[in-house]
Amino acid sequence: MSVRIRLSRHGKKKAPFYRLVVADSHSPRDGRFIEILGTYNPITTPADIKVNNERAAYWLGKGATPSDTAKILLQKAGVLEAPVYEHVEPKAKLSKKAQAKAEAAAKEAAAQPAEAE
Numbered sequence: 001m002s003v004r005i006r007l008s009r010h011g012k013k014k015a016p017f018y019r020l021v022v023a024d025s026h027s028p029r030d031g032r033f034i035e036i037l038g039t040y041n042p043i044t045t046p047a048d049i050k051v052n053n054e055r056a057a058y059w060l061g062k063g064a065t066p067s068d069t070a071k072i073l074l075q076k077a078g079v080l081e082a083p084v085y086e087h088v089e090p091k092a093k094l095s096k097k098a099q100a101k102a103e104a105a106a107k108e109a110a111a112q113p114a115e116a117e
Contacts, residue, residue, distance in 0.1 A: 005059060005066040005074070007040065008033060017041055020051060020070060022059050035059070040073055051077040 002025045009030055011017035018040040021033040037059070038051035056079045060066070066074055075082045094102065 003034070003059070003062070003064040005037065005056070005064050005070045007067070007069055015043060020073060022064055049073055049077055051079060053077065053079050
């Protein structure tokens with residue numbers, strides 16, 4: 001049995017309210033679940049996220065895979081670590097015209113503070 005951590009939709013029409021649940025991957029979205037881990041209310045500003053961190057960590061340790069949205073919510077709640085992205089230089093090079101424009105703009109920017117003094 002593969003277990004997923006995902007959202008189950010509740011609330012009225014046009015006013016969603018979600019529960020973060022652990023469920024079998026074959027059960028329907030709002031159907032049978034194993035355990036409720038928390039709630040998510042996107043209507044409030046800022047969005048209200050409540051998660052039982054201990055139980056979420058337990059299920060992740062047992063091999064439960066979170067859905068994309070559940071993963072983001074668990075990262076915001078502090079259960080999972082958010083990925084750190086490093087700056088990568090673009091591979092494409094500027095054309096000669098664009099490179100000349102960029103150099104001219106840099107020279108202009110360097111010359112302006114000298115004139116102001």
